[in-house]
Amino acid sequence: xxxxxxxxxxxxxxxxxxxxxxxxxxxxxxxxxxxxxxxxxxxxxxxxxxxxxxxxxxxxxxxxxxxxxxxxxxxxxxxxxxxxxxxxxxxxxxxxxxxxxxxxxxxxxxxxxxxxxxxxxxxxxxxxxxxxxxxxxxxxxxxxxxxxxxxxxxxxxxxxxxxxxxxxxxxxxxxxxxxxxxxxxxxxxxxxxxxxxxxxxxxxxxxxxxxxxxxxxxxxxxxxxxxxxxxxxxxxxxxxxxxxxxxxxxxxxxxxxxxxxxxxxxxxxxxxxxxxxxxxxxxxxxxxxxxxxxxxxxxxxxxxxxxxxxxxxxxxxxxxxxxxxxxxxxxxxxxxxxxxxxxxxxxxxxxxxxxxxxxxxxxxxxxxxxxxxxxxxxxxxxxxxxxxxxxxxxxxxxxxxxxxxxxxxxxxxxxxxxxxxxxxxxxxxxxxxxxxxxxxxxxxxxxxxxxxxxxxxxxxxxxxxxxxxxxxxxxxxxxxxxxxxxxxxxxxxxxxxxx
Amino acid sequence: xxxxxxxxxxxxxxxxxxxxxxxxxxxxxxxxxxxxxxxxxxxxxxxxxxxxxxxxxxxxxxxxxxxxxxxxxxxxxxxxxxxxxxxxxxxxxxxxxxxxxxxxxxxxxxxxxxxxxxxxxxxxxxxxxxxxxxxxxxxxxxxxxxxxxxxxxxxxxxxxxxxxxxxxxxxxxxxxxxxxxxxxxxxxxxxxxxxxxxxxxxxxxxxxxxxxxxxxxxxxxxxxxxxxxxxxxxxxxxxxxxxxxxxxxxxxxxxxxxxxxxxxxxxxxxxxxxxxxxxxxxxxxxxxxxxxxxxxxxxxxxxxxxxxxxxxxxxxxxxxxxxxxxxxxxxxxxxxxxxxxxxxxxxxxxxxxxxxxxxxxxxxxxxxxxxxxxxxxxxxxxxxxxxxxxxxxxxxxxxxxxxxxxxxxxxxxxxxxxxxxxxxxxxxxxxxxxxxxxxxxxxxxxxxxxxxxxxxxxxxxxxxxxxxxxxxxxxxxxxxxxxxxxxxxxxxxxxxxxx
Numbered sequence: 001x002x003x004x005x006x007x008x009x010x011x012x013x014x015x016x017x018x019x020x021x022x023x024x025x026x027x028x029x030x031x032x033x034x035x036x037x038x039x040x041x042x043x044x045x046x047x048x049x050x051x052x053x054x055x056x057x058x059x060x061x062x063x064x065x066x067x068x069x070x071x072x073x074x075x076x077x078x079x080x081x082x083x084x085x086x087x088x089x090x091x092x093x094x095x096x097x098x099x100x101x102x103x104x105x106x107x108x109x110x111x112x113x114x115x116x117x118x119x120x121x122x123x124x125x126x127x128x129x130x131x132x133x134x135x136x137x138x139x140x141x142x143x144x145x146x147x148x149x150x151x152x153x154x155x156x157x158x159x160x161x162x163x164x165x166x167x168x169x170x171x172x173x174x175x176x177x178x179x180x181x182x183x184x185x186x187x188x189x190x191x192x193x194x195x196x197x198x199x200x201x202x203x204x205x206x207x208x209x210x211x212x213x214x215x216x217x218x219x220x221x222x223x224x225x226x227x228x229x230x231x232x233x234x235x236x237x238x239x240x241x242x243x244x245x246x247x248x249x250x251x252x253x254x255x256x257x258x259x260x261x262x263x264x265x266x267x268x269x270x271x272x273x274x275x276x277x278x279x280x281x282x283x284x285x286x287x288x289x290x291x292x293x294x295x296x297x298x299x300x301x302x303x304x305x306x307x308x309x310x311x312x313x314x315x316x317x318x319x320x321x322x323x324x325x326x327x328x329x330x331x332x333x334x335x336x337x338x339x340x341x342x343x344x345x346x347x348x349x350x351x352x353x354x355x356x357x358x359x360x361x362x363x364x365x366x367x368x369x370x371x372x373x374x375x376x377x378x379x380x381x382x383x384x385x386x387x388x389x390x391x392x393x394x395x396x397x398x399x400x401x402x403x404x405x406x407x408x409x410x411x412x413x414x415x416x417x418x419x420x421x422x423x424x425x426x427x428x429x430x431x432x433x434x435x436x437x438x439x440x441x442x443x444x445x446x447x448x449x450x451x452x453x454x455x456x457x458x459x460x461x462x463x464x465x466x467x468x469x470x471x472x473x474x475x476x477x478x479x480x481x482x483x484x485x486x487x488x489x490x491x492x493x494x495x496x497x498x499x
Numbered sequence: 500x501x502x503x504x505x506x507x508x509x510x511x512x513x514x515x516x517x518x519x520x521x522x523x524x525x526x527x528x529x530x531x532x533x534x535x536x537x538x539x540x541x542x543x544x545x546x547x548x549x550x551x552x553x554x555x556x557x558x559x560x561x562x563x564x565x566x567x568x569x570x571x572x573x574x575x576x577x578x579x580x581x582x583x584x585x586x587x588x589x590x591x592x593x594x595x596x597x598x599x600x601x602x603x604x605x606x607x608x609x610x611x612x613x614x615x616x617x618x619x620x621x622x623x624x625x626x627x628x629x630x631x632x633x634x635x636x637x638x639x640x641x642x643x644x645x646x647x648x649x650x651x652x653x654x655x656x657x658x659x660x661x662x663x664x665x666x667x668x669x670x671x672x673x674x675x676x677x678x679x680x681x682x683x684x685x686x687x688x689x690x691x692x693x694x695x696x697x698x699x700x701x702x703x704x705x706x707x708x709x710x711x712x713x714x715x716x717x718x719x720x721x722x723x724x725x726x727x728x729x730x731x732x733x734x735x736x737x738x739x740x741x742x743x744x745x746x747x748x749x750x751x752x753x754x755x756x757x758x759x760x761x762x763x764x765x766x767x768x769x770x771x772x773x774x775x776x777x778x779x780x781x782x783x784x785x786x787x788x789x790x791x792x793x794x795x796x797x798x799x800x801x802x803x804x805x806x807x808x809x810x811x812x813x814x815x816x817x818x819x820x821x822x823x824x825x826x827x828x829x830x831x832x833x834x835x836x837x838x839x840x841x842x843x844x845x846x847x848x849x850x851x852x853x854x855x856x857x858x859x860x861x862x863x864x865x866x867x868x869x870x871x872x873x874x875x876x877x878x879x880x881x882x883x884x885x886x887x888x889x890x891x892x893x894x895x896x897x898x899x900x901x902x903x904x905x906x907x908x909x910x911x912x913x914x915x916x917x918x919x920x921x922x923x924x925x926x927x928x929x930x931x932x933x934x935x936x937x938x939x940x941x942x943x944x945x946x947x948x949x950x951x952x953x954x955x956x957x958x959x960x961x962x963x964x965x966x967x968x969x970x971x972x973x974x975x976x977x978x979x980x981x982x983x984x985x986x987x988x989x990x991x992x993x994x995x996x997x998x
Contacts, residue, residue, distance in 0.1 A: 100991075102993065105954065107932045107933035107953070108933055109931040109932055109933040109934075114929075115929040115931065116920075116923060116929070118929075118931055118933040118934055119933055120932075120933040120934065120935045120952070120954075123913060125946075228727060232939075232940045232941075233940060233944075235945075235947070401969045401971055401972075406972055407972070410972060414622060414963055414974075417963070418962070418963060418964065419963065419964040419965070419966060420963070420964070420965050420966065420968070421615075421966040421967060422965070422966065422967045422968045422969065422972060423967060424615060424966060424967050430613075430614040430615070430617075432608040432614065432617055433606045433608055433619075433988055433990075433991045434606035434607055434608040434617040434618055434619040434964060434988075435608075435617055435619065435964060436619045436962045436963060436964035438962065440731075440961070441731045441732060442731075445732075446734075447624075447961045448734070448957075448960075448961060448962070450962060453619070453964075454606070455604065455619075455962065458947075461947075462939070462946045462947060463917070463935045463937065463947070463949060463954065464913055464916070464917060464918065464919070464935060465917065465918040465919070465933060465934060465935035465952075466918070466919050466921070467918060467919065467920040467921065467923060468920060468921045468922060468923050469919070469921045470900045470921065472900055473900075473905055473906070473909060473921060475913075487993060489932055489933075491932070492599075492932045493995070494601065494986060494993065494995045496992070496993045
């Protein structure tokens with residue numbers, strides 16, 4: 001079977017690819033398993049070399065990659081060029097994180113009179129299946145955060161190409177294969193498969209040890225269910241779309257005009273296709289939040305083009321569902337009547353309509369957002385407690401630090417999100433040692449994991465202890481003299497890698 | 500409904516307790532949720548104080564605790580006294596681990612020209628339900644590793660009392676409550692419930708955020724299923740019984756006599772009631788492994804008394820199943836005909852009977868073990884690959900370090916177990932920074948966790964990031980000056996707590 005990607009601006013075909021057959025999938029998995037055995041014995045520094053080589057070719061092929069991606073996503077060259085730059089930087093970053101070695105959690109307890117010598121360290125979990133996002137073809141795509149983090153941790157990756165960017169996926173796979181091979185990586189360290197059925201078979205494949213997914217709740221939970229039905233279930237790290245509330249405190253409402261403009265600019269940017277899109281603005285009564293959002297919305301005059309025909313349809317469906325759930329449509333933008341145009345929209349709800357189970361608490365993918373006013377901070381905190389968990393929330397506070405309402409709001413948010421942004425917007429999640437891009441169920445299927453930031457590697461390793469092992473039987477990382485120069489703990493004391 | 504514990508030596512009643520009613524469970528969970536909110540703001544050092552107070556009272560009540568435990572388990576005063584000592588030490592250890600602060604994974608990235616300031620740290624996950632083991636009333640019981648690790652990490656615990664040690668559970672709960680309260684802990688930091696139904700309701704309770712379990716595969720997987728069926732699934736850390744293979748290399752067979760005696764002493768100790776019991780001995784042909792095991796078995800003359808009537812019955816069932824699956828019963832010990840006596844036994848299988856799905860690959864709880872000989876190391880490695888995963892494996896090698904077969908065996912074992920023991924026995928898993936007591940599915944339901952050792956805390960926390968937060972809005976641990984004096988990473992560089 002052939003699958004096809006389309007130009008969202010015109011609806012015309014861009015690229016066709018064959019769905020991966022079952023027999024091809026089997027050999028792809030076998031090749032990855034062989035690579036996994038090799039990777040287990042490579043040092044993080046070696047793998048950093050592969051990732052740096054990959055980053056180099058991504059940079060060299062920049063103009064072509066951006067053009068191909070723009071054809072299939074309509075996200076625009078400027079945004080895509082910037083996204084590719086981030087991808088290049090993050091690819092290098094995960095190599096550096098691996099080389100530092102904390103992800104190994106290497107601990108050495110010498111023998112005592114009553115206890116044996118013990119060495120504990122993490123080993124790569126095995127082949128990782130990566131299901132990239134539609135909305136970030138580079139940063140969270142086939143060669144995005146999940147792939148770089150998995151390879152950095154010593155795991156081969158089989159990516160399932162998103163059907164919206166087949167041409168880009170083919171090009172990325174071609175670049176990745178040759179660049180990493182040239183840098184010394186074994187065959188099978190990265191591969192790509194095409195088609196829905198191949199994706200499902202991938203999650204069921206005995207060689208696959210973990211799944212990383214970025215996308216919709218329905219897609220993520222479907223993979224999670226399949227993975228749990230395996231004879232040997234495997235972890236699924238699904239990062240899913242959420243509503244990502246924004247709370248303006250009474251003090252913060254002094255800057256309501258600026259907040260309203262930022263809100264509109266953020267929720268309409270890239271046609272609102274962010275898993276971190278701020279989908280719900282909670283502002284105090286009297287702040288004229290709705291009027292100011294409406295003014296900004298009209299000034300911005302968004303005209304969204306969605307990534308795919310089905311996403312464009314889902315905007316209409318989502319708008320209808322939100323209205324059926326009690327939201328009032330305040331304004332809808334015009335949009336192109338060719339390709340995958342869809343409206344941007346502002347809706348209003350009353351706080352009392354926000355009840356557990358309501359459609360209003362779920363993401364509406366696209367440039368659609370809801371404005372809601374509250375009377376008291378107690379009231380808004382109570383409402384926040386009923387929200388399903390989100391990846392991120394923002395709070396806008398007074399300019400000084402005496403805002404009396406921040407503590408109560410943050411206290412609630414801490415239990416509801418993976419990241420709290422102060423006086424800023426939720427989109428954009430730069431990689432770093434301190435980033436967390438995750439959150440309680442159903443923001444993710446595994447709240448202990450993050451898909452962005454140094455801790456992303458932790459998802460793809462498994463601890464093992466060696467008791468009373470002679471030095472030469474220990475994994476290389478754990479041998480005396482610290483041959484890989486990694487951070488480790490000796491008799492309870494942490495020693496960092498020397499730089 | 501009343502439930503009752505019995506004296507395994509006589510079958511006589513020891514203690515009766517009322518099953519926890521649904522309404523009592525609801526209030527227990529509500530009290531824990533309140534404690535959880537308080538605990539989130541306590542420092543690890545404060546919680547260490549509570550755990551040290553708990554350790555102190557366990558030590559003070561030692562004679563009584565050992566007597567009560569012996570009445571209900573028949574494990575013997577010497578073993579129980581030693582187990583209690585370990586429990587006291589581990590309770591203090593987890594407090595120290597918490598105070599060191601690495602479990603917080605605190606990372607601070609200062610703002611740059613292009614990225615916002617970010618702080619990431621772990622917060623306690625909330626109330627933890629602990630299902631303790633039958634076979635370790637102290638070390639892995641109501642106040643065992645899971646409970647101490649959870650409290651150290653800032654999580655209240657609701658333990659489900661094991662029905663085999665109701666009297667002990669009541670006493671432990673009484674001691675824990677008063678000791679920790681006196682030391683400043685809030686009400687609800689530890690509570691205990693009774694009865695099967697209460698256990699199931701506990702896993703379903705909305706306030707419960709994680710489950711820790713030690714016991715059988717069937718029990719652990721049942722809880723895992725219930726937890727995954729919740730509207731908001733929660734992580735289950737089930738540590739389950741496995742076969743724990745022992746491999747004697749051709750070089751190692753030079754000491755076959757000593758290995759055989761150690762094997763028998765280990766698998767019959769405490770009536771074989773260890774999740775780390777070595778259940779399968781793989782020795783080279785010509786090592787006279789079976790003869791030597793048999794001689795040691797006859798010399799030891801074990802007469803096991805099992806923890807419960809149902810465990811005693813399951814020994815008989817297990818023996819029958821193993822024989823039906825192709826094992827030959829070589830010798831069965833005599834046993835007491837009052838109380839919960841059951842046979843110890845040695846069985847033999849041929850390597851060709853070890854095939855995926857066979858009953859021979861699963862634990863037979865009790866003083867029952869299987870001996871198997873192999874011709875080549877390749878052959879035994881192939882067999883090991885078909886085993887289901889175990890908590891631990893042992894390898895007996897030659898006395899010098901030139902044994903040529905170790906690398907191949909360890910290579911296979913690394914993918915199959917959570918701990919590899921060299922020239923020693925699998926039972927006993929001392930706490931420490933480098934311990935790992937876990938393993939791939941179905942040894943545990945979550946291979947990234949350990950129920951023993953410093954990393955045990957990691958199961959009970961969840962990361963969250965704070966972006967562009969003014970200092971005073973950060974959690975106390977993350978505030979400038981490092982007020983809790985914890986290990987943290989600043990701009991990528993790890994700084995350990997000062998001692």
